Amino acid sequence: xxxxxxxxxxxxxxxxxxxxxxxxxxxxxxxxxxxxxxxxxxxxxxxxxxxxxxxxxxxxxxxxxxxxxxxxxxxxxxxxxxxxxxxxxxxxxxxxxxxxxxxxxxxxxxxxxxxxxxxxxxxxxxxxxxxxxxxxxxxxxxxxxxxxxxxxxxxxxxxxxxxxxxxxxxxxxxxxxxxxxxxxxxxxxxxxxxxxxxxxxxxxxxxxxxxxxxxxxxxxxxxxxxxxxxxxxxxxxxxxxxxxxxxxxxxxxxxxxxxxxxxxxxxxxxxxxxxxxxxxxxxxxxxxxxxxxxxxxxxxxxxxxxxxxxxxxxxxxxxxxxxxxxxxxxxxxxxxxxxxx
Numbered sequence: 001x002x003x004x005x006x007x008x009x010x011x012x013x014x015x016x017x018x019x020x021x022x023x024x025x026x027x028x029x030x031x032x033x034x035x036x037x038x039x040x041x042x043x044x045x046x047x048x049x050x051x052x053x054x055x056x057x058x059x060x061x062x063x064x065x066x067x068x069x070x071x072x073x074x075x076x077x078x079x080x081x082x083x084x085x086x087x088x089x090x091x092x093x094x095x096x097x098x099x100x101x102x103x104x105x106x107x108x109x110x111x112x113x114x115x116x117x118x119x120x121x122x123x124x125x126x127x128x129x130x131x132x133x134x135x136x137x138x139x140x141x142x143x144x145x146x147x148x149x150x151x152x153x154x155x156x157x158x159x160x161x162x163x164x165x166x167x168x169x170x171x172x173x174x175x176x177x178x179x180x181x182x183x184x185x186x187x188x189x190x191x192x193x194x195x196x197x198x199x200x201x202x203x204x205x206x207x208x209x210x211x212x213x214x215x216x217x218x219x220x221x222x223x224x225x226x227x228x229x230x231x232x233x234x235x236x237x238x239x240x241x242x243x244x245x246x247x248x249x250x251x252x253x254x255x256x257x258x259x260x261x262x263x264x265x266x267x268x269x270x271x272x273x274x275x276x277x278x279x280x281x282x283x284x285x286x287x288x289x290x291x292x293x294x295x296x297x298x299x300x301x302x303x304x305x306x307x308x309x310x311x312x313x314x315x316x317x318x319x320x321x322x323x324x325x326x327x328x329x330x331x332x333x334x335x336x337x338x339x340x341x
Contacts, residue, residue: 028287036085038220040113055293066176071279072096074281084280087278090180097336101338109282111298112322113276113298115274116239116240117270121228137193139172141190173236181221190204215234224237266316299326306320
């Protein structure tokens with residue numbers, strides 16, 4: 001369905017009708033300001049465009065700052081010059097919510113929008129590759145076990161890790177430390193295998209190597225996709241939606257025998273799957289009247305449900321019952337507590 005037709009169809013929904021009924025009066029600020037995750041950015045951008053198309057309000061301003069960067073801006077305080085919403089590709093940390101509260105951001109609603117897988121992908125000019133989670137860990141970890149001792153990672157080629165893997169240089173473009181994708185990757189692809197490896201003493205190890213093999217490619221996942229088209233021997237780490245959007249240019253890597261596909265991600269079978277979120281500053285709702293109209297549009301079945309528009313961009317819907325719970329939290333403007341995390 002093309003972009004114009006989708007916009008027209010959305011106008012017929014009850015949500016859009018309700019949004020269009022909002023009276024236009026003088027406000028402190030009519031334009032919503034959004035920051036945060038590069039992974040959530042494509043989904044939020046679609047919603048902002050629809051919102052601008054079907055309401056009398058300006059299209060919200062959205063900036064891709066990374067999850068950590070967005071939460072820092074969001075938690076700086078309350079006021080016209082602070083964001084109303086921050087997107088996140090991992091859940092807010094206790095320390096971040098505490099900082100919000102310390103800075104007067106005391107009323108925040110947490111909104112889960114769907115599921116996503118972190119893919120380890122390469123140029124489609126290559127043969128597909130299958131990795132175990134342990135092999136992936138050994139490629140990116142700063143220190144790895146060799147003869148029972150932890151040493152600086154000596155692996156330069158994939159075949160150094162396992163002779164069955166390609167004799168090809170290890171080169172990985174990935175997100176920076178401020179990224180929610182990086183946080184989730186460290187938790188799911190590094191903590192899990194390292195805790196099962198005797199050399200780490202049962203402790204989680206998440207230090208990524210800094211010898212040039214892992215290349216910090218910034219917050220914009222599209223840049224990683226572009227680099228893989230130029231550096232065809234390299235791999236990239238990013239959200240599933242970017243693989244979905246580039247099926248001719250990229251192929252995903254099978255991890256522990258499971259391919260990065262929607263059904264496997266939704267079911268939790270794919271080892272590097274996570275949830276996507278955004279956070280709403282309820283203290284801005286009165287001064288920024290369109291705030292909850294936008295939120296309602298985002299969590300509508302038309303956007304995040306089975307067959308919703310955001311599914312076309314790679315968002316994997318939550319189960320129906322969980323989608324209903326999310327909408328109820330939004331309706332109640334449920335206040336996130338530190339004890340919830």
